[in-house]
Amino acid sequence: MNIQHFQKNLITWYKNKGRDLPWRHTKDPYAIWVSEIMLQQTQVDTVKPYYVRFLETLPDIKSLALADDDLVFKLWEGLGYYRRVRHMKEAAQTIIENYDGHFPDTYDQIIKLKGIGNYTASAISSIAFGQEKGVIDGNTLRILSRIYNRQDNIALEKTKKNYQILMDELIHGCDPSLFNQAMMDLGAMICTPKHPDCTNCPVQNLCEAYRADTTAILPVKIKNTSKSDIYYITAILKKGDKYFLIKNEEGLLQNLYGFVQYEVESPISFEEHFYDQYGLSVRLCEYIKEIKHVFSHRIWHMSVYLGEITDPEEKILSENYTLYSQDELTLLPISTAHRKAIGAAGAIGDGVCGFS
Ligand code: SF4
Numbered sequence: 143m144n145i146q147h148f149q150k151n152l153i154t155w156y157k158n159k160g161r162d163l164p165w166r167h168t169k170d171p172y173a174i175w176v177s178e179i180m181l182q183q184t185q186v187d188t189v190k191p192y193y194v195r196f197l198e199t200l201p202d203i204k205s206l207a208l209a210d211d212d213l214v215f216k217l218w219e220g221l222g223y224y225r226r227v228r229h230m231k232e233a234a235q236t237i238i239e240n241y242d243g244h245f246p247d248t249y250d251q252i253i254k255l256k257g258i259g260n261y262t263a264s265a266i267s268s269i270a271f272g273q274e275k276g277v278i279d280g281n282t283l284r285i286l287s288r289i290y291n292r293q294d295n296i297a298l299e300k301t302k303k304n305y306q307i308l309m310d311e312l313i314h315g316c317d318p319s320l321f322n323q324a325m326m327d328l329g330a331m332i333c334t335p336k337h338p339d340c341t342n343c344p345v346q347n348l349c350e351a352y353r354a355d356t357t358a359i360l361p362v363k364i365k366n367t368s369k370s371d372i373y374y375i376t377a378i379l380k381k382g383d384k385y386f387l388i389k390n391e392e393g394l395l396q397n398l399y400g401f402v403q404y405e406v407e408s409p410i411s412f413e414e415h416f417y418d419q420y421g422l423s424v425r426l427c428e429y430i431k432e433i434k435h436v437f438s439h440r441i442w443h444m445s446v447y448l449g450e451i452t453d454p455e456e457k458i459l460s461e462n463y464t465l466y467s468q469d470e471l472t473l474l475p476i477s478t479a480h481r482k483a484i485g486a487a488g489a490i491g492d493g494v495c496g497f498s
Pocket residue numbers: 285288289332333334338339340343344345346349350351352357
């Protein structure tokens with residue numbers, strides 16, 4: 143691989159064809175941080191208006207650190223995964239206390255901040271501070287496995303570590319900000335998971351998978367499917383006489399409805415996770431029993447609890463969640479595992495948590 147050639151082709155393409163995104167017009171580490179946290183698990187087009195509004199209201203680290211929680215969560219309302227913004231506020235307070243309000247300027251310092259992992263630390267340190275730290279995520283893992291025609295399983299941590307070394311070699315000697323953003327765009331626009339647009343790819347002449355005609359089978363991604371035991375706290379949550387269920391958008395029980403469950407060790411931890419994810423307060427009031435459900439390659443151990451959402455019904459509905467009556471519950475497609483939980487709660491649920 144001719145690294146200089148790769149960098150030149152990639153960055154020239156990015157300057158001409160890269161996406162024009164609001165956070166690409168700044169070197170302010172705070173603004174880049176906000177964009178990167180919002181982009182975790184959220185589509186670019188969804189993030190744009192949130193990003194603009196957040197920065198208009200809380201334009202710097204100090205304003206976020208001192209902001210009222212209600213305001214911060216209001217600005218995040220609808221983005222989900224509320225833990226992200228709570229961690230941001232904590233990190234902003236750390237920056238005020240430990241760095242005199244100035245965003246730390248090295249990868250090693252940035253990654254120590256609450257809620258910041260390898261990808262986000264690499265993105266901020268390269269884009270805002272010019273550090274040669276390549277970003278590793280699904281996009282860049284896919285590009286690397288194709289341009290080097292490598293069959294490593296990208297689901298493994300070992301592969302991610304090895305590919306980090308490759309990325310840091312590739313980024314060396316060029317503008318780290320442009321390089322990383324160009325890789326992000328190449329993965330999003332050209333070297334896509336299915337049907338990569340190799341005809342218009344700026345690095346096609348350097349791509350070993352293209353030469354070997356293996357682009358369709360790369361990257362290799364094999365998740366561990368061995369039989370494993372998973373321990374959940376599963377909560378049958380009610381508001382008044384209605385139930386709170388969610389529709390699974392992916393995973394084992396895709397398109398089926400079910401109760402919220404987390405791999406946590408205590409009801410308090412469940413309540414915190416629930417608040418982080420849904421922005422609603424809950425109280426688990428009664429332990430029912432443990433239910434075991436065996437799938438083909440997995441065993442769920444569900445500690446079933448009864449609980450209530452303590453926020454008003456108007457708030458639940460204003461967040462676009464749905465509450466279901468007992469009659470509706472019988473009509474919804476609900477997984478067998480969670481039907482078992484209903485059965486267990488039905489036998490002894492009367493009278494607890496104010497249930498009737
Ligand atoms: S040539 Fe095709 S497979 Fe190779 S990097 Fe470009 S888009 Fe990806």
